[in-house]
Amino acid sequence: MQPEIFDVLIVEDESQLARLYADLIHQHPQLRLFASATTLSEAKAFLRQCPPKLVLLDNYLPDGKGISLIESELLKGLDCSVIFITAASDMDTCSQAIRCGAFDYILKPVSWKRLRQSLERFVQFANTQRTFKVVDQQNVDILYQLQSKNFNDEGGNKGIEENTLSLIREIFASEQQQYFSVDEVVQHTGLSKTTIRRYLEHLLDIGTLSVEMRYGKIGHPRRLYRRTER
Structure with a gap:
């Protein structure tokens, strides 16, 4: 059987997230990637046009809250899972998302290791669904375990090269109290933004760096990284 996409x-x-x-x-x-939407209305249009298998959904959007989409008849009528990624840390929103069947709930600022694990669990969950024609209790238990299981990220170091990692570590080691944006680390190293983001999030996952969301008067918040105080 060919793997399903x-x-x-x-x-x-x-936009950065x-x-x-x-x-x-x-x-x-x-x-x-099927599409990216920045508003609820755009998301609903895409869902009506060609329903995806998975939605990565923010809660605070310009024209409303993402939780209303999870509760909508539109989404309930589709074979579509939701990973809810939000700054909403109140229990009411979390409970609503769980009651409405969200596959996962991830708080901002996002741990990329946690999100990778969630995406992997979703793929395994969807693949397992394809293999079960008739379910018994054991099969049902497997599906529930896949939805809640916390995978060890054994492949988390893939694509991480030690020399590049040391180069980025040195930037933060020399200025322990200073925050750096992705663009500033790019200027120091000459590497691409995609590469820098991957290494910064790796250092965040292993506890070397911390992240702060800096909100300005205009525009979206910036992710700023600093060496963790020991």
Whole structure:
């Protein structure tokens, strides 16, 4: 049986985050970016046009809240899972998302290791669904375990080269109290933004760096990285 390709819709109005989500999707052989929407109305139009298999959904959007989309008859009528990625840390929103069947709930600022694990769980969940023609209790238990399982990210170091990692570490080691944006690290190293993002998120995952969302008067928040104080 040929592996199925699962289309993914990103619903996120912060362009930098949407690009990072897209990078993770492109890295998985069974995931394909279907479209990106920045508003609820755009998301609904894409869902009506050609329903994807998975939606990465933000809650705070310019024309409403993402939780309303999870609760909508439109989404309930589709064979489509939702990974809810949001700054909403209140229990009411979390409970609503769970009651409405969200596959996963991830809080911002996003841990990319956590999001990778969630995408991998979704793919395994969807693949397992394809193999079961008739379910018994054991099969049902397997599906529930896949949805809740916390995978060890054994492949988390793939694509991480030690010399490049040391180069980026040195930037933060020399200025421990200083915050750096992705663009500033690009200027110091001459590497591409995609590469820098991957290494910064790796250092964040292993605890070497911390991240702060810096909100300005105009535009979307910036992710700023700093060496973790020991």
